[in-house]
Amino acid sequence: MSLNVQAVEKALLTGKWNEELDSSSSDAPVLQIARNVVNGDFTDLKTSPSRDLFTVTQSNHDDLDRPLAEWFNFSRVSTAEDELLRLCCAVSCLHAFIQANWTGPELNIKPLEVLALTPELSELVSEDLLHQKAVAELAYGGEPAYHLARFPIFLQLARLLLDTPFQHCLSAPWWQLRTWRIHEQLLDEPVAVPPAVFSDAAHLLETFATEPDIAGRLLLEQGLLEHYVGHDKSAADYFVRAARATHLEYELTGALGKRTKFQERDVTQLILLAESRVRGDGSDPAQSEDVAPGTSSSPTADTKTEPEANSSIAAASTNVSTPAIPETLALNDDTLLEQTAFTSSSASAPQAAAPGSRLGHIDPASQPALHPLDQSILLALCLNVKNTSPANGLTAEQMAPYVARVVSHPRNWSVHTMALLLRSRLESTRTRTVERSVLQLQALVDQMPTADSTVAERLLYIHEILLPSRWEMERELALRYLTLGVVKSALEIFERLEMWEEAVKCWASIERADKGIAVVRDLLEGRKAEADAVILQGKAISDKRRTAIDAAREAKLWCLLGDLEPDHALEHYTRAWEVSKESSGRAMRSLGGYYFARGKYPEAITCLRRAVAINPLLARSWFVLGCACIRVEDWDGAREAFVRCVTIDDEDGESWNNLASVYLRMGEAGKKVALDDGEEESAAQVENAAQIEGAAKERIPFQNKLLAFRALKQGLKFSYDNWRMWNNYMIVALDVGELSEACRALARVVEERAAKDGAASVDEDVLDKLVDAVTRARAGASEEGAADADQTAMQTAGLDRRVEDLFERTILPRVSSPRIFRARARLLTAQGKYGEALNAYLDAYRAGPAGTMEKGETDVEKWREAVGEVEDIVDVLRNFGPRVEGFNWKLQARSVLRTFMGRTKDFEDEPEWARLVALQEEIKKEE
Template identity: 55%
Template sequence: MAVELIENFLLAGKWDVSTLQTPVADVAHAVVRGRFGEALTSSYAQQLFKFRLAETLENSFDLSASLTQDEQENELLRLVFAVACLQAFLQVNWTGPEIDFKPLDILSQIEPQSLTDDTINQLAIAELASGGEPAYHLARHALFLRLAQILLDAPYQYCQTAIWWRLRAHIAHQQVIDEPVLLPEDVLATFEHWQNPFASDNPDLAGRWLLEYGLLHHTFQQDKMAAEYFVKASRATDLQYELTGALGKRTKFQQNELSQLVLLAESHLPDESSEKTEVPSTSEPNQTIVPETLALNDDTLLEQTEFTSSKPTTDLSTSSLHRLDPSDQPPLHPLDQCILLSLCLNVRNTSPLHGLTSEQMSPYVARVISHPRNWTIHTMSLLIRSRLEASRTRTVERSALQLQALVDQMPATDADAAPVSERLRYLHSISLPPKWELERELAHRFISLGVIKSALDIYERLEMWEEVVKCHVSLERPDRGITIVKDLLAGNKVESEAVVSREKASGAENSMKRLQRLDTAREAKLWCILGDLEPEHAVDHYKYAWDISKSTSGRAMRSLGGFHFARTEYELARECLQKAVKIDPLLSRSWFILGCACMRLEDWQGAKDAFARCVTIDEEDGESWSNLASMYLRIEQSNKDDVSGDSSVVMHSNKQLAFRALKEGLKRSYDNWRMWSNYMIIAVDVGELAEACRALGRVIEETSNKADGVVLDEDVLDRLVNAVTHAPSKPQEALDSTGSDQVQHILNPNEGRGLLPRVLDLFDRTILPRVSSARVFRSYARLLTWIGRWEDTMKAWMDAYRESDAGKITRGEIVAVATIDNNSGRQLWREAVGEVEEIVDILRNVGARLEASGSTKKWRLQAKSVVRSFMGRTRENFEDDPEWHRLESLLEDLKQE
């Protein structure tokens, strides 16, 4: 048996017509062609699926039965049947059309006889609950997914790709449960270290594995890691792509050609149309059956960008893609289309540093839509386009209508519909949601448009009771939501026809008790919903949900923890949330509230750990980065208070960690001036003065338009100037010594000449146009003195004088009046006299420098003018003061010079 060859066919979803004519191969062939009923009702399947109801479904089958005399064939058949079950489940719940057989049709020797398809479906759904998260109770034929899991969890010695199918089953399972549940470490390690046997000689399967492993990370919202694997997949398939610009028009009335974003892309995988594979009889060769692509029909926007240039606007002479015409690019291989669409999955992303923004995603989707190659891929591309268009006024209507069309096309079974094998072939290579999630998304879209009644109808049909309750609350009818939940819990409201038929058909009382016990995950969720609706009884409802779930409902502990936190019961909140994150560690919101509760309790280490988990889950969470930095500083302060000896090492380490955390956070919260201010202070503390300079500029820019005025930390500004002026002024003395003539000398960016350009730019472009204060001008003057710009130095010192008390007294902005009862005015005047003496000394010293350089600037006249103006303004009140002679002496000295 060519085991590896059949495994190849199963993974690729296509069969080579020239090979393999054996009974086992025939079963595998049927699976590849999408004839799952034929495979699962074969004589081999009847031997394997002998069923006797036990405590669990896994124990209800004897998977050790020998199906053939050959051990390799036995193992291959188990894998083939696992694939058939998984694909049949995906066909029913993802792509359609309906299958022509039922779960009970594949089971033999069924006991008890009272079991029905609906009953066994509920048994499977109960077992699919994971980590306290219930499986969607209306998922159809859930037994197939459970059977696939049972068969794939068995040990495999000869079939190397069983691990790959296990990955596919896990991804499907994650989409069936309410919230993703992180897989055990040993399972993740198995996937991470698995060596793809097709990686070396089959770029198609090499790219598929990397792509699907990236989709697993995307399922867990690890988008950065997922994007890395998507890029690796593109390298494995040798997909060449580049986002650039080309001249074109986007509107019907546009006169001038403008640069438009375009994705240039080219595949290097073999063209599928030239491969020797079977063509399903339901479709003609070279004919692609895809969902309907709705037109925009806008009075202004064009259906698609019209590129008027055959060349990109940028110089791509070093790129192999520069020869492509943006308006006439060659079709892409379907797998390469999947890779491009996967790069667009993170639609919520807004930071170019961490993936594509929404504006950048549109050319990726347009590149795929322009050449339909596969039914499922085209469905996904239209879905992503619908998501991107949902927030734009001119495209929101098509967004909703296209989504409705995608929902409606799923059950199609007519001759014009795409065959099953075509629909399933690339399903594992994209992130297409199941039918119920697609309809839920449509309902969300209706709510965003204000069509709440239509959304409510969808939610009620899908029996998504939490969303139903939210709709009633938004319609100001919370009492109806409470009534619905209570009726469900009391058994007075029938959820679905499946439940009705189950109750009628099942005459065995013990079976019904078992079903009720296995449905506790969903019952616990309903109690949590009721707790949200009845705050006065919330604690009792949440606790009851926790009890009936046998301490597995993460939702119950999340809700209870949030309830206690809102009422400042932080100790109770911490206790509940610690249980919640232990059950489901992927929800960053739970970690965040736990961190806040720990902060209130001054548990700095616990808060640090919680916020660290937040940023691990969601790197875009700027607030968590900021809080994490604060916790590092709190821990540092605790070490400083409690530890002696080498505590400075710990302190410095924590300061560095806080600095790095804030640096990461600012990438996500670039406009948060308070975070910049904290970052600036820590940067000064750890000696990163170049970064402190940048942060000070950002604080000023962000606060320049605020009603309270510009925020400027003058102490930090003085530190920056000191760092420049206390270093050697000669460039050759400021170079770092490396001890080798072979190594180029560099300037330290945090002091002296290395820091100087940043600080000068900070003054010239940011501070001086916005801030006028004596201290700022003095700092600027000190900086100019250090670099020897003497005329600018004199001007800066004069600006500083004008903003001083002496300058304001001279201009009449401050009235210094000395009276018998109040000496404050006399004290102010005497301090101002000192400022006058200071500016005269500075003018004398700087003037000498100017004279030495040949300048004709009349510094003495300026100094005399300063003294005379001050004396003239204050003579009436202070001429009799004992200190007046200081001014007369100063003026006399200037006359004699």
């Protein structure tokens, strides 16, 4: 019987060996190698035929300076068995690297045991040399690889093996996807992934990953890589598709329960109801696992509505033993419960699920355990909540139910570690939980070297979670110490990990910035050596190789020194660029920021364009580039930069605002629009798009205005409290005819500014235009036929109500001015509410110069203006008074004139006084 290659590939991917493969008649050695890899045993790399793959073809000292890819001959034409051997070796190398740096325990093979070297080469090649070459070659996209990663040669070997062509092994693109994610986590900053990584893996859904769990794994892993490089929307889509593929049912809802020990009454608590499908392959949870850690009770028989399904689960799981899991620390708080105590409910009286929910049968107090793959999906969905929500307390409350649902039923060592890590992060900002947060994180760091679970167990779902590397977890612990003020412990960790940038910040926090500068200078000048520099001492290594090895990190140190010494920043940043042989993205970002801060925008643009060409995933570089392009009126460049900003992070409201401003400055097909006012924008944010729009109104294409409107509308979703953006949105909405949106924007501006700025918060020009639109629409409707009038009324009814609410609920309860009252009066007049309109006109008079003028006024110009207002209000009373039943308008008019003339007798000699006397006589005659 021939070797079933696809079955072996699926076993490698899922981490579970198919016993049917052992019963086949194939006696190929690669079958046993594959089985050992699945079981977490990578020692086959030290023996033939695996070791034969790693025969080094170089023969002398100089040849060793060549890239590692030229050391081996992996690309020879091969059979299906040869390809499977290559794949098994690549998986072994990848998992060996992960074991050494992610999961533990200690690795039992060494790189030199894997390579087949001639006696002459054995004298030249050392593990230190392999380490240095691998770290240098793993630098990518201008970002250096972490230099203290253990055995990076294994990751590089895996990459080289997977880059060879595969004709028979369909899963090779999937392993490339996995390798890329591990590689990304090795770099200082995320970098762009080649599009082929995703496209090649996506094809597997139609050919190879057709089973539910395998398809779910692939979609989940694609989503995690998208998440890591910052593509939140795409990641969210992958996570949801993964849940659908595995038939995971979940629902975020509410249920009655208690969160504190002294709580007497149940209140609604947020809960995630979730249920895995029954797989029946021995991986389903047993009934005994339905109990949360730390509890002794078991679910009663009447807590399920599907006894048949549960009995199937139990029958399939009778031989499943409780896995070894990381230590879960108790909260031990005097008020908070260890976990929310939900009120138990029976199937006949569900409390948690919404009507029509497929999860209505689940008792929130005793939910069934989930499959580890489904747990991984929930943790990914939890990450998605963090990605797509603002950074506030609500986000933590939304994420907590996902984590609690996984923590309550430990199924796998790595998955449970990830769940505890996420819980630790969520608890780090709360006073009552911060202690457990730090202690739990310390426990997770300490467990890595232990052997409390098998390698196979730890690797089983490692690709389905975003578990940080060992050094990243220690870095996170040090940062947690910093938030608590434990600076010395944090500094010790950073210096041990040789994370000099964070170490320098620690020195600065204790007002010893000079110490930080000294550390960086000692490193650059050789007085202080890094770990991998120490291991090179006494080695016969060429200057060429040493330069290549140290270039990326040395450039980073020069940039750091430039940050610490602003007076010499330009010199240090330039040196970093030269040292890196023009490959350091950080050096160009630093130079671009340096020039921008000093107003040298052409130079800043040049540097920043180089920086984004090296690493296009950093939104901040694109943002500063866009601001620099605005300063030199390069509208096409600015538009491109801000479009890239919002593509990377669509929640960046500031970039959306600036993109809208750029559209308002652009002419036909990208032609530059010359503005008459010569106004300059601020670097951070263009504050008044209204001025821009007014200055070039006749020359801006309507399409550009519409694009600006859409950009601002999107940005306001994420900058809801930014009144300047609302002000811009109001002006643009008015210009494109979106009057209802302009009304809403004006309301938001008033809500944000009224307390501080009073009546100045109301754009009275916009308010008048909104009222004019309503009054014109009503006037036009009255002149049309019945059918046309009905249609016009339907079109303006919404705006009419919005403008009325704008006055009654937003503006008048907060601010007032004569013009606001007059606009209100015109609206009431159009509605036929003459009495209210008359009162609004009187309010406008009382708030104006005439109504507020006191005795002793000497400003004659102000008095003449007030005379005009008196004449106007008398005309209003004469016109509207007779329409208001029971209103004595003549008495009101005489009172207005008498009061005003009594206060301003000092102006009797002015010619306008005669107009007031004549007006009095007119009113008397009308009586």
